[in-house]
Amino acid sequence: MQKIIKDAQIVNDNWHLLANDISLENIANCDDVIVPFALWQEHKQLLQKRDGQTAVWLDSSQEIEELADDLTTLPLIALEFPAFTDGRHYSSARILRDRYRYKGEIRAIGDVLKDQLFAMHRCGFNAFVVRADKDIENALLSLNDFTETYQGATDQPLPLFKRR
C-alpha cells in the first residue's frame, strides 16, 4: 500500500487515484476513489450513491471555484502539480481554506518533492503524495525547515508583525 504524508506523519493510504480516462462503469462500488474533475461534474449524483467514499482531483488549470457548491460533500480534494514549478494550486489551496473554510483533506499529488512541502503546508495542504522515487522519510523532515514565518497564511493567519 502506498505511503503518504498526512498531518505530518507517514501513513498508509487507501484512496485510489483514478486517471482522466476512467469511465463510471470501471469504478468499484466500495473503493475510496479520487475521480477526475470532469467525471465528477458529469456524474456527481451517481458517484455519491456508491458505498465507497468519493473525492475529486483537479489538474492545475482547473479552478477551485467550480467546486464551491460541492465542498460539504467532499471528504478530500486532491490538487495536481504537473511539474513542481507550476504554482497555481498553492493559490487554490488557500482559496479552499481561507475563503470557503473547507475542512476536509487537501492533498498534493503529482510532482511533489521535499522542497515544496513547507510552503504547501502553509497554504493549507495537509496531505502529500511524495513522488514515488523520492525518500518520503527525508521529505517529512522539511516540514520543520523553518520555525518562523513572516506572512500570515492558512496555517497561521496572523503575520509575524502581529505576533512579535
Next chain:
Amino acid sequence: MYIYDEYDQKIVDERVKQFRDQTNRYLAGDLTEDEYRPLRLQNGVYIQRYAPMLRIAVPYGLLSSKQLRKLASIARNYDKGYAHVSTRQNFQFNWPELEDIPDILAELATVQMHAIQTSGNCIRNTTTDQFAGVAKDEVIDPRAWCEIIRQWSTFHPEFHHLPRKFKIAVNGAQQDRAVIEVHDIGLEAIRNSQGELGFKVYVGGGLGRTPIIGSLINEFLPWPHLLTYLDAIVRVYNRYGRRDNKYKARIKILVKALTPEIFAEKVAAEWANAKDGPMTLTEAEVKRISSHFIAPAYKQLTDIDFNEIDQQHPGFARWRQQNTRPHKQTGYIAVTLSLKATATPPGDISDKQLDAAADLADQYSFGEARTTHQQNIVLADVEQNKLFELWQQMRELGFATPNIGMLTNIISCPGGDFCSLANAKSIPVAEAIQRRFDNLDYLFDIGELDLNISGCMNACSHHHIGHIGILGVDKKGQEFYQISLGGNTGYNTALGSVLGPSFAQEEIPDVIEKIIQFYLKQRHADERFIDTYQRLGMEPFKEHVYAKNN
C-alpha cells in the same frame, strides 16, 4: 537601517541550513539538475559561462559598512577579488564554487545578509530611490515600505513558483528615481487631499523582449491595505499568468491581454476577500519598521559656499557639480561614488575598493552606503565641510570619475564575457565608448545623457529606457548592435525607438559620435539630448547617421 531581531535572524539562519541540504543533495545526485535549478535560482545561484554566479540581495540598496566589508572578504576569499553592482541594486559574484556557496551564505548571515529570492520565478528584491530619506523632493521615505514588502515577500508560501520572476519598486519622491513604471508592480507613495498616505499602484511594466510601461490600476490605495492588495495582485497573476510560454509569462502580458481595467477588476474582486483581514497593516508595525529609518544624528550646520574651492580646484568643481546632490538637511550633501571609470567593467568593484567604501561610509556617512540601479554607490549623508577631503580620498580610490548622469556613466550588463544568454559582448563596447568620450570638457558640453548597453534582449541593462540604448543582436552567429534613441526614465518613462539597421562592434563609437555631434549642432540652449530628440524626432538622427558621406 533595518536591524534584524531574533526572528529575522532565525529565518535567515534556517535558510542557510535548508540551502546547504539542497546543495548537498544535488552534489550527491539525489536531486537532478532540473530539480535543483529552481531551488538554486531562488537563492541567486545561476550557472554561467565559466562558473556559478551568486547574486546577493541588498534590500532596497541599503548597506552598512560592516556588510560592505563582508562583501570584500567574500570577493577575496571565494572569488577573484571583485564584485559587481547590478541594475537591481544587488551584488553579484562571478566566480564562486558551487560547493562554497552554503559557506558564503553562512558568512553573509552573520552580517544580516542573504541571497533569498534574488533570482527565480518568485518575488525579487524590492528596489527604490538611492536618495531615499535624504532627497529634497521626498513625500515619504520609501524604505520602511520596502522593508515591509521585503518581509511579506520573503518565502511567501503561495508565490514560490510564479509563472515568471516578479519585481516590485517603490518611490516616495516627486521625481521617480526608481523607474517604477518598468516594474511588475510600481508603487508611488502619495498623500491625498486629507493628508493621508497611500500608494498609486502601477502594474505590468517591464523590459525584456516585450517592453511595456506599467498601467495605473489604483489611484490611491490607503497604506493599511498595502499587503492585502499586493497579495491580491500576485494571486491573480499566479493563477492566470501564462505558463505555456516563458516569453509570455510575465504579468505585463496578462495585464495587456485582459486590459488594465479588467485586470484591476479581477484584483479588486480578489482583494475583497482579504481586505481588512489579518494581513492589514497596523500603525504599530509601520512605526516599528519606520523607527529603523529615522534621520541619523545630524549636526546643526549651515550650507557651504563652494565658490572659492571650486575656483582653486576645477576638478573638484566639476566632480561636485556632477556627482553630488542637494540634501534635505542643511550643511549636508549626498555623494555618488562612480563605478564607471574607463577600463573597469561598469559596476565592478574590487575587494580593496569595497573595504575602502566601508571606511568612507564610517568616516563620512554614519556607516551606511547605498547601491544604485545605475550600478554606482552612494554615500547619502556627507557633511559639506568634509566634501573636499572626501573627494581627495575618492580620487585615489578610483571613485571620483565625474560622470554621474553623463554619457560615460554607462549601465552595462556582463554580456558575452560572462553571461551564457548573451548575443554579444557589452563590456568592451562600453569601454570603447568611454575611451572615445574621455575628454571631460566634451563630456560636460554634451551634458545629461543616459547610455545603456544590454548583451541581449533580456534587457538586464535597461537599454530601452536609456536616452541612447545599445542592444547586442545575433546575425548569423556574428555579434551586431542595434541602437535605439529616446528612452527615458522618471514619471515620463518612455521606451526608445530603433534607429535603423544594426552595426558591427568597431563601428559603435563612431555611430555614437555621429549621434552626439548631430545633437550638439541641433540643440537649443540648455536642451538636453533627450529634449532635442523629443523636439526633432527620429528621422533627422537617422538620416544623419546612415548618410553615405559624413
